[in-house]
Amino acid sequence: MxxxxxxxxxxxxxxxxxxxxxxxxxxxxxxxxxxxxxxxxxxxxxxxAELWQTIWGREQGLASSVAASIFLSVVVAVGSTLVGFVAARYVSYHRWRRGLLFLSYIPFVMSPVVLGACVHVIFLRLGLVGSTAGVIVAQMMFALGFAVIFFASFWNAERKALGEAARMLGATTLQTYRRVLLPISRQPLLLCFLQTFLFSWFQYGLTVLIGGGTVKTLPVLVYLYTGEANIYYAAAASLLLMIPPLVLLWGNRAITLRFG
Amino acid sequence: MILTVQDICKRFGQQTVLQGVTLSVAERRTLSILGRSGCGKTTLLKIIAGLVKPDSGAVRLHGTEIGQQLPEARNVVYLYQEPLLFPHLTVLENVAFGLRVRRASASEIASRTGRMLEHLGMESHAKKFPHQLSGGQKQRVAFGRAIIITPNVLLLDEPFSSLDPETRATMQQLFKQLAQEYGIASLFVTHDLKEAILMGDSIGYMADGTLTTFANRQEFINHPDYGATKEMEFWSSLRQQTTTEEYAASV
Structure with missing residues (x-):
C-alpha cells in the first residue's frame, strides 16, 4: 500500500x-x-536599516528598557529559583506540607495583575511603587510561589536521604548543598530559572501597576508603541523581546544534551 | 562502652514506636538487632544518627551525651537499606567524600581512597558512576565511603536485604573483615535470624518498640521464645531425613 x-x-x-x-x-x-x-x-x-541604527538612541529609550528588562528578569529568576529551591525543601519535609503548599498556590489563584492590585496599597506605604525594587518584589511574590511548587515534587525521600548521608559523613549544611544537593539538581534548577525568567521577561500588568510608569521594561514599551500606532518601533521592540528567551532555550537545550 | 542508648521513647502521633529502649555497644563489637518490619528498628538507628529526635531518653558516645549534636558532629554513619551513593560522583569520589569535606590533604585522600578501593575489590571500577554498578558493588562502595572516615559507630539498616543469597554471603564476609580491620563498632539491624546470629557478637530482639538484649549469641539461641532453636532443629532434622533417604536409596 x-x-x-x-x-x-x-x-x-x-x-x-x-x-x-x-x-x-x-x-x-x-x-x-x-x-x-x-x-x-x-x-x-x-x-x-535606519530604524535599527537609531534604535539605541537615548531618546527612544529602547536601550535602557532592554537593560532594565534583563536586570529585572535575571534578579527575579535567580532569586526565586534559589530561594524557592531551599524553601521547597523545608516545605516538602514539613509536617504541614499540604497546608504550606496550598499557601504557595495562592498567587496562582489570582492573576499577577490581581495580585498587584491587592498589594498596591502596602507597596505605596512602603514607598515601593514606581521603583525597580518594588517591581522585583512584586514579581518575586508570583515567581517564588511557582518555584516552591516546582521544587516541591523534586524533594522526595531519596533526595532527603542523600542530604542526610552527606551530613552523616561530616558535611556541613553548606557543603551538603554545594557538593551534593546543587549538583544533582542542575536540570530542575535550569528549568526553573528559565520559567521564572520568562514569567518576568514578558510581565506587563504587574510591572505597569507597581512600576507606575517609571519602570519601563520592553513589554511596557511594546504596548506603548502599539498604543501610539508606531508599528515600526513596536516590531523592533517585539523582536528584541524574543531574543533572550530564544538564547535561553537554546542554552538550556545545549546543556541538556551535554550533561543529560 | 562506645555507644550507650538509655530509655529512648518515641511516638509518631498516636503511635508509640519506641518505648524505653536501652542498649550498649562495646568497642570493635557488633550488636545485631533482630525484628520484624515496622517494629521500630529504623527509628532507633535514625535517633542514634541524629536524624530523628527522641521524645525522651539519652544517647551517649564514649559516655558523652550527644542528643543535641547535629548528625555531622557525631561521626556516626547510618547505612540505608538501599546503597545511597551520590549519583553525580564516581566510585572514587564517593569513597573520598568524607575525607574531602574534612579537608584532608590530596595525598592523604589519594592513598586512603586507593587502599579502601583495594580492600573493597573495586579498583577497576574507580572511574565508574553509580548507575554503572550492580547492587552488590554499590553496597561495597557505600561501606567503603562510611568506613574510610572511621566512624565511632556504624549503623546498618538491613543492608543486604535486596541482594541475592550469594552476594549477600560475600557482603557479610566483607563487612566482618572491614569492621575488624578498621576496628569499627556497629549496630546491625535485620529481620533475618541467620544473619543476626552470623553478624552479631551480641544479639537483641525488638518487638512493638521494646528491645530485649542478650549478652552473647548462645544465650539468644537457647532462649525458647525467639525461634533460633526451632530453626536449628528444623535444619538438622531436614539433614537427618535427607541422609536417611539417601541411605535407604543406596541399600
Missing amino acids: SNRPANLARIVVVATMGLLFAAPVAYLVLVSFAKHWTFPHLFPPQVS
Missing part, C-alpha cells in the same frame, strides 16, 4: 506549523526594516 496520503498529510501539518510559527516573526522582521509601508502595498515600498 502506498504511503503517499500519510506523507502528504505530514508535509501539510509540518508546513502549517512552520508557517504559524515563522510567519509572525518574518512579519516583525519585515516591519522593522520597512519605511512608509502603507495600504495598498503588499510589501514595503522602501526597506532600510
Whole structure:
C-alpha cells in the first residue's frame, strides 16, 4: 500500500506549523526594516536599516528598557529559583506540607495583575511603587510561589536521604548543598530559572501597576508603541523581546544534551 | 562502652514506636538487632544518627551525651537499606567524600581512597558512576565511603536485604573483615535470624518498640521464645531425613 496520503498529510501539518510559527516573526522582521509601508502595498515600498541604527538612541529609550528588562528578569529568576529551591525543601519535609503548599498556590489563584492590585496599597506605604525594587518584589511574590511548587515534587525521600548521608559523613549544611544537593539538581534548577525568567521577561500588568510608569521594561514599551500606532518601533521592540528567551532555550537545550 | 542508648521513647502521633529502649555497644563489637518490619528498628538507628529526635531518653558516645549534636558532629554513619551513593560522583569520589569535606590533604585522600578501593575489590571500577554498578558493588562502595572516615559507630539498616543469597554471603564476609580491620563498632539491624546470629557478637530482639538484649549469641539461641532453636532443629532434622533417604536409596 502506498504511503503517499500519510506523507502528504505530514508535509501539510509540518508546513502549517512552520508557517504559524515563522510567519509572525518574518512579519516583525519585515516591519522593522520597512519605511512608509502603507495600504495598498503588499510589501514595503522602501526597506532600510535606519530604524535599527537609531534604535539605541537615548531618546527612544529602547536601550535602557532592554537593560532594565534583563536586570529585572535575571534578579527575579535567580532569586526565586534559589530561594524557592531551599524553601521547597523545608516545605516538602514539613509536617504541614499540604497546608504550606496550598499557601504557595495562592498567587496562582489570582492573576499577577490581581495580585498587584491587592498589594498596591502596602507597596505605596512602603514607598515601593514606581521603583525597580518594588517591581522585583512584586514579581518575586508570583515567581517564588511557582518555584516552591516546582521544587516541591523534586524533594522526595531519596533526595532527603542523600542530604542526610552527606551530613552523616561530616558535611556541613553548606557543603551538603554545594557538593551534593546543587549538583544533582542542575536540570530542575535550569528549568526553573528559565520559567521564572520568562514569567518576568514578558510581565506587563504587574510591572505597569507597581512600576507606575517609571519602570519601563520592553513589554511596557511594546504596548506603548502599539498604543501610539508606531508599528515600526513596536516590531523592533517585539523582536528584541524574543531574543533572550530564544538564547535561553537554546542554552538550556545545549546543556541538556551535554550533561543529560 | 562506645555507644550507650538509655530509655529512648518515641511516638509518631498516636503511635508509640519506641518505648524505653536501652542498649550498649562495646568497642570493635557488633550488636545485631533482630525484628520484624515496622517494629521500630529504623527509628532507633535514625535517633542514634541524629536524624530523628527522641521524645525522651539519652544517647551517649564514649559516655558523652550527644542528643543535641547535629548528625555531622557525631561521626556516626547510618547505612540505608538501599546503597545511597551520590549519583553525580564516581566510585572514587564517593569513597573520598568524607575525607574531602574534612579537608584532608590530596595525598592523604589519594592513598586512603586507593587502599579502601583495594580492600573493597573495586579498583577497576574507580572511574565508574553509580548507575554503572550492580547492587552488590554499590553496597561495597557505600561501606567503603562510611568506613574510610572511621566512624565511632556504624549503623546498618538491613543492608543486604535486596541482594541475592550469594552476594549477600560475600557482603557479610566483607563487612566482618572491614569492621575488624578498621576496628569499627556497629549496630546491625535485620529481620533475618541467620544473619543476626552470623553478624552479631551480641544479639537483641525488638518487638512493638521494646528491645530485649542478650549478652552473647548462645544465650539468644537457647532462649525458647525467639525461634533460633526451632530453626536449628528444623535444619538438622531436614539433614537427618535427607541422609536417611539417601541411605535407604543406596541399600
